[in-house]
Amino acid sequence: MDVINIFLTGELGESLEDFVHDQRRFTFDKLGPDGPRRLVEGPMWAFVDWVMDDLAGLEMCRRLRADPRTADAHVTMVLEEDDPEDRRRALRAGADDYVVGPLTRTAVLDRVLALQSRGVERHATRRFEAGALTIDMAALQARWNGEPIPLRPNEFRLLRYFAENPNRVLTREDLIGGLGKREPPIDERTVDVWIGRLRRAIKVAGGGNPLRTVRSMGYVFDLN
Amino acid sequence: MDVINIFLTGELGESLEDFVHDQRRFTFDKLGPDGPRRLVEGPMWAFVDWVMDDLAGLEMCRRLRADPRTADAHVTMVLEEDDPEDRRRALRAGADDYVVGPLTRTAVLDRVLALQSRGVERHATRRFEAGALTIDMAALQARWNGEPIPLRPNEFRLLRYFAENPNRVLTREDLIGGLGKREPPIDERTVDVWIGRLRRAIKVAGGGNPLRTVRSMGYVFDLN
DNA sequence: AAATCCAGTCACAAACGCGTCACAAGGCTG
DNA sequence: CAGCCTTGTGACGCGTTTGTGACTGGATTT
Incomplete structure (x- = not known):
């Protein structure tokens, strides 16, 4: 079974490690300015804050796409509020979808598991x-x-x-x-x-x- | 504009009718053992309780898939707890994704609106x-x-x-x-x-x- | 059998729907 | 901030679709 790599901004990752029962199926990693630290085989999910550190989320998004190691990641942009203009910009920068923040543990797992569970269909859309x-x-x-x-x-x-x-x-x-x-x-x-x-x-x-x-x-x- | 049909188990439907502002875009219907009562044009969403009445949610799920009128509905299974084994069973029975219950008004609308805005809505293909x-x-x-x-x-x-x-x-x-x-x-x-x-x-x-x-x-x- | 009714078909003009162009208003980049 | 790129819009022209009146032949009635 594939391991799913989840990249997160902030401290949510550690909180999630406790929350998830089946540890063999997930890795959690902080998404820093240089991108993720560890890279394991398997599908990748990145949750990018609209503003992270000094680096704008949009720029992070572009970097993920530009780096061949992470170009295939599913990128979810975390917006602070539901501004249609921001949504457009996020998608244009290469995000696959978005949530309106703040990001919670369940929101992350819902998204990942929901899409992952439709593995075949998801593949078709990748x-x-x-x-x-x-x-x-x-x-x-x-x-x-x-x-x-x-x-x-x-x-x-x-x-x-x-x-x-x-x-x-x-x-x-x-x-x-x-x-x-x-x-x-x-x-x-x-x-x-x-x-x-x-x-x-x-x-x-x-x-x-x-x-x-x-x-x-x-x-x-x-x-x- | 398409109307989205939402089928729910339990009493959530009526609660939602009050909650949703734009009535023209949604219909809500109770999902009984015989399936939904009304069928309107447009995409369909069903939220199936893991156990509903005496009929196991899994069976309900299969029936929805078997009935050509609802075969294309997007089926979300509502689990009581996050049991990986149950998740797999739900997906095998034809569910598209799931939430870990109990189901709330916002959870329903979040799901529907999130996917609808992504354009992955499925229409009933008659x-x-x-x-x-x-x-x-x-x-x-x-x-x-x-x-x-x-x-x-x-x-x-x-x-x-x-x-x-x-x-x-x-x-x-x-x-x-x-x-x-x-x-x-x-x-x-x-x-x-x-x-x-x-x-x-x-x-x-x-x-x-x-x-x-x-x-x-x-x-x-x-x-x- | 004659008169009447009714449906199938044709040609044509008007209306409609689509593809395309040039232009203007942002937005992005350097 | 200057210049380029992207995108929404109104306008124009062409081909297609469609409603209509007229004509025809078969069916029904008297």
Whole structure:
């Protein structure tokens, strides 16, 4: 069985070591400015405070992604309050999801165990493959036949959302909500422009068109 | 906007109805031995107690998965204590994740809103099948013996309405109303043209004629 | 058999929906 | 703070969809 490495800011780690019964399955490590100290084989989870020491959480997030040893970690950003703007910034910096703090023991374990328990599904969302298209969720990189597709942040999120919901028509409303852009309200026609830009980016990189338009309804990512 | 259906064991549902501000986005329903009572369009969440009534939570979980109407629900198992063995059993029975109880209002909403905002919400993918004809409501795609039938928006809506009301003569008025075209008023003869176009589209795709004309009455979709 | 009714089909104009472009307003970087 | 990158928006044009009136042929009634 895999050991799950959990990286935490602050003192929560030691508190958790007592809390968790099954010690063989977890390691806990403090996340310092230089990243984690120990690195064990297995899936990694990092909980990054919005502000940690002097280093902004966003910068920490980018460093984790940049370091090949931790590029695959699942990064959860801990926000102090539920500011949509901060959420966007966190996700753009490479975070996989977020919680609104303060972080508690149960919150950590809930997240880790919940996602871990859906191991297969989780795997599918870490790295997505469909024919020539692969999407590396951790490295925020999409490829066509191995060739990197340069995507802007919004384009990548759009593609990821499609990959997470294949074979179903996504309305423009779905897409706006799925990308977390309900506030401020966005014109539905803007989605058309997103689609156009995403298609063009993939095409320029030598790829095909994975997105099908369903007139008067929305768009589908066809799998099979 | 999609409505999220939340199924709960016990009395938590009513407590939540008061708690939640935006009533349009949620329905709450008690999860009895026969499953949920009401079924509304949209994603579904079930919170299943480890022991509910006499029926073990695990069995409830399996039943939800077995019933096509709820097979796609996101099932959260509510454990009494954090027993690794129970966790595994829950997941094997088809649960998506779990919480260690007792279940509170905030725990429910945290889960639902957290995942919903991440876009991993699962919709009920309804699928209609009748002989050679299948209609995928999620992909908005009809097939004849697996062969896709290219349908225009109005044709698909028409076919779906027939599939939802089989073995019943539908008047032209029914059909106009069923497709939501009361405003502006539409000439009833126009329905004839719809029918003709739908029949032709199915035929072109290699299918038969599932629509029977009832002279001076309307049209029927024959099932069986 | 004639008259009447009814449904299938066609052509066409109007409305609709989508792709695309240029531009402006941030946001980020150096 | 200057310049580049990203992203939302309004506008334009094109192809598609769709409602309608007219015509036709088969069914039903008288």
